[in-house]
Amino acid sequence: MQIKAQNLGFTYGEGTPFEKKAVSGIDVDIPPGSRIAVVGHTGSGKSTLVQHLNGLLVPTEGTLTVGETTIRPGMKQKVLHHLRRTVGMVFQYPEHQLFEETVEKDIAFAPNNFGAGEKETAERVRRAAEAVGLDESLLSRSPFELSGGQMRRVAIAGVLAGHPDVLILDEPAAGLDPKGRRAMMEMFSRWQQEQPFRSYILVTHHMEDAAKYADYLYVMNAGSIVMEGTPAEVFQSPARLKEARLDVPAAVRILTEIDGSGSFSLNTYEADETADEIARILRGGGPL
Amino acid sequence: MAEETAVQVNNVTYRYAEGAPSVLSGLSLKVEQNEWVAITGHNGSGKSTLARLINGLLLPEHGDILVQGLNSASEDDKVHIRRKVGMVFQNPDNQIVAPTVQDDVAFGLENTGVDPQTMEKRVAWAIKAAGLAGLEHAEPHNLSGGQKQRVAIAGILALKPDILVLDEATSMLDPLGKKEVMSLAGRLHKEENVTVISITHDLEEVLRADRMIVMNQGVVTADGKPDDVFREKEILDRAGLEQPFSVRLREELARREVVIPENAVSEKAMVSALCRLKHKT
Numbered sequence: 001m002q003i004k005a006q007n008l009g010f011t012y013g014e015g016t017p018f019e020k021k022a023v024s025g026i027d028v029d030i031p032p033g034s035r036i037a038v039v040g041h042t043g044s045g046k047s048t049l050v051q052h053l054n055g056l057l058v059p060t061e062g063t064l065t066v067g068e069t070t071i072r073p074g075m076k077q078k079v080l081h082h083l084r085r086t087v088g089m090v091f092q093y094p095e096h097q098l099f100e101e102t103v104e105k106d107i108a109f110a111p112n113n114f115g116a117g118e119k120e121t122a123e124r125v126r127r128a129a130e131a132v133g134l135d136e137s138l139l140s141r142s143p144f145e146l147s148g149g150q151m152r153r154v155a156i157a158g159v160l161a162g163h164p165d166v167l168i169l170d171e172p173a174a175g176l177d178p179k180g181r182r183a184m185m186e187m188f189s190r191w192q193q194e195q196p197f198r199s200y201i202l203v204t205h206h207m208e209d210a211a212k213y214a215d216y217l218y219v220m221n222a223g224s225i226v227m228e229g230t231p232a233e234v235f236q237s238p239a240r241l242k243e244a245r246l247d248v249p250a251a252v253r254i255l256t257e258i259d260g261s262g263s264f265s266l267n268t269y270e271a272d273e274t275a276d277e278i279a280r281i282l283r284g285g286g287p288l
Numbered sequence: 289m290a291e292e293t294a295v296q297v298n299n300v301t302y303r304y305a306e307g308a309p310s311v312l313s314g315l316s317l318k319v320e321q322n323e324w325v326a327i328t329g330h331n332g333s334g335k336s337t338l339a340r341l342i343n344g345l346l347l348p349e350h351g352d353i354l355v356q357g358l359n360s361a362s363e364d365d366k367v368h369i370r371r372k373v374g375m376v377f378q379n380p381d382n383q384i385v386a387p388t389v390q391d392d393v394a395f396g397l398e399n400t401g402v403d404p405q406t407m408e409k410r411v412a413w414a415i416k417a418a419g420l421a422g423l424e425h426a427e428p429h430n431l432s433g434g435q436k437q438r439v440a441i442a443g444i445l446a447l448k449p450d451i452l453v454l455d456e457a458t459s460m461l462d463p464l465g466k467k468e469v470m471s472l473a474g475r476l477h478k479e480e481n482v483t484v485i486s487i488t489h490d491l492e493e494v495l496r497a498d499r500m501i502v503m504n505q506g507v508v509t510a511d512g513k514p515d516d517v518f519r520e521k522e523i524l525d526r527a528g529l530e531q532p533f534s535v536r537l538r539e540e541l542a543r544r545e546v547v548i549p550e551n552a553v554s555e556k557a558m559v560s561a562l563c564r565l566k567h568k569t
Contacts (some may be wrong), residue, residue, distance in 0.1 A: 042432055042434075042461065043432060113472075118560075149331050149332070156332070164513065174292060175331070175456070178489060179528040179530065180528060182530075188443040208533075241421070245462060245463070246463060250534065251557070252539070254558070257562075257563070257564060258562050271533060271536035271539075274537055274540070275540030278537075279545075282565055
């Protein structure tokens with residue numbers, strides 16, 4: 001599904017004394033099958049921006065097209081409900097949103113609500129649980145008896161069971177230990193690759209994750225997109241990222257120091273690849 | 289005051305409810321005065337429980353906790369422990385109570401019955417020390433996450449604690465916010481001789497510590513200099529941890545016959561070692 005924002009802006013409490021412009025002048029164009037990261041510091045407007053994509057917020061300026069739907073200022077949120085089906089949203093700390101008696105019922109909520117039949121719902125629950133690595137034996141348990149990590153998986157399975165085409169991931173790995181973080185991100189990566197039309201939009205200030213799990217970055221600061229491009233393009237300007245209160249991944253920082261000309265190429269931003277590049281530079285450059 | 293052990297955990301067992309599994313099982317450890325210790329481990333390893341036990345928010349089921357010799361199980365001692373141990377939690381929005389930065393920083397002091405002149409001085413000092421000068425009258429909800437955490441730390445500083453416990457205090461912050469909070473903790477450690485206990489699974493943060501303790505299933509599975517512990521891949525793996533980027537890079541470089549001196553630990557030191565190597569070739 002194509003997502004296109006043109007000059008999108010959003011002001012909280014428009015026309016009240018508490019009016020506050022959160023984002024403005026936003027242009028994005030996201031084709032189907034994309035892995036996108038929206039990066040920015042706390043309060044840069046990234047969460048406000050992505051909440052437009054499934055109709056949670058209606059822009060107060062500009063237009064937003066999500067698939068066949070064009071959203072303009074003043075439109076009623078009600079007519080946008082179908083977007084919740086195609087654009088799944090994983091909020092920060094999604095485990096806070098669990099509410100059902102059993103894991104199974106919690107995961108089944110979206111497909112039920114979207115009118116999938118009993119049999120289809122059961123099948124979707126089973127597959128979503130499998131995708132997030134939840135053991136089938138947990139389905140009959142109360143979600144509130146599970147560990148924090150398992151609860152988060154239940155919440156995410158609930159979003160996946162709605163069969164979205166696009167997933168919005170707002171700091172999905174926040175608070176997880178390093179192994180849990182990696183497992184979570186790998187899981188979304190696998191989900192995205194299963195179908196050529198699936199996209200995700202990762203909202204994060206974790207630059208290593210943005211580098212590794214996105215092919216295109218939008219950098220936000222003070223409610224605007226201040227930079228965009230492939231990770232390699234964006235990381236060529238550490239000074240501009242710093243202005244946006246962000247940093248480049250350690251791999252880029254180290255390589256930039258050693259080779260000021262920036263003639264290095266990274267793909268995974270992992271230590272082995274970085275070591276290859278350093279060894280190559282120390283050998284006096286040589287072919288990439 | 290005699291050099292007393294800052295925190296002593298003696299054979300402590302804790303569970304959240306009767307019949308529930310033990311979160312800590314016979315845990316013992318010591319943190320010396322003016323040490324910077326990082327306590328790390330996977331989600332659910334018991335590290336945050338330990339933090340709450342240290343300042344008496346929770347009491348051990350078995351064993352005892354001594355803070356500079358004071359026992360957390362004693363009601364009389366607990367009051368003093370709370371003054372000695374300042375805690376900063378994960379979510380900056382949950383620990384601010386007053387309408388302005390200044391009032392928030394003064395809140396803890398107001399409850400201790402300090403005279404107004406001393407209070408004014410201490411609040412001003414704490415705000416300055418936390419790098420918040422100029423924001424005295426700002427409304428906390430208008431601040432960045434890093435600033436809010438520094439307001440929380442300033443409130444603790446005003447009470448002049450000997451021990452600062454950071455319980456995942458940077459995990460919700462953006463990179464600059466993290467840096468702000470860590471460098472403030474670093475200054476307090478150096479200039480005010482504050483003992484720092486940082487509970488974290490941010491690997492770069494662990495590297496700042498003098499010592500790291502790895503917890504797994506309620507017991508200590510490693511305890512030593514971060515440099516040494518981060519070589520123990522198996523222990524890290526079982527504890528849900530990984531090697532920090534700089535440690536992995538060093539190992540990968542060694543495999544490519546690029547050797548970085550042992551003492552070049554920080555990213556900066558590694559970079560200058562590599563630059564020297566580059567100029568030699």
